[in-house]
Amino acid sequence: MTRNDQLRRSSTRLQKQGMLWLQHTRGAGEAFLAESREAGLTFVKDMEAAGSKLVSTTGRSTQSFRKALEKEALDWQRLVLQTKDAYLAALKARFDRVERQALTTREALRPESMEMTVLGSAKDLLDKAQSRVDERLELAAKPAAQDKAPKGPRAAKARPAKASAKSADAPLRNYDQLTAKDVVNRVQRLSGPKATAVLEYERARKRRATVIRAAEQRMSAAS
Known part of the structure; x- marks a missing residue:
């Protein structure tokens, strides 16, 4: 999923939850007004019932909206962490590769390694020269x-x-x-x-x- 897709899906979910919250709130308000007009003599009792219903409906809608916000926040947090982890992994791999190359170069340039190579070549040349000298002397x-x-x-x-x-x-x-x-x-x-x-x-x-x-x-x- 790309970042643009994530943004579009997040916006759509937030819009749906907002509309649902408005619909619930509007419906509860209309029910409250209708029941208030029809209360008559039982005005106080009906007002309490309508008020309780309004509070309950509004609370449920608000809770749903809050859960949606929390879910979106968690999704964004996971997306940021995944992007950060991928960047750090790529950076570490590149650093390890450079470090290995540096170690190889440093090993090849060590004085001991260079000295052994030069001495080995010199020994081979001296051995060949000594063998030729011995043969000439014998002849x-x-x-x-x-x-x-x-x-x-x-x-x-x-x-x-x-x-x-x-x-x-x-x-x-x-x-x-x-x-x-x-x-x-x-x-x-x-x-x-x-x-x-x-x-x-x-x-x-x-x-x-x-x-x-x-x-x-x-x-x-x-x-």
């Missing part, structure tokens, strides 16, 4: 080890030459001098083929369980 170390190896028949049987060849096969530079913790940290940054080489070398020589597990996990992640 450069292999020809140098081959050039230093003795060429004579007697030197080929010597134990230092055997150790040098064994060191040249290591998947990482100075692998035999690295601790298990150092190897595990480096394996996490290696490519799949390099992790495979570490795994094969470790199984054949060192047999350190932590290094073997780290190499296997890196191979699974790279595949």
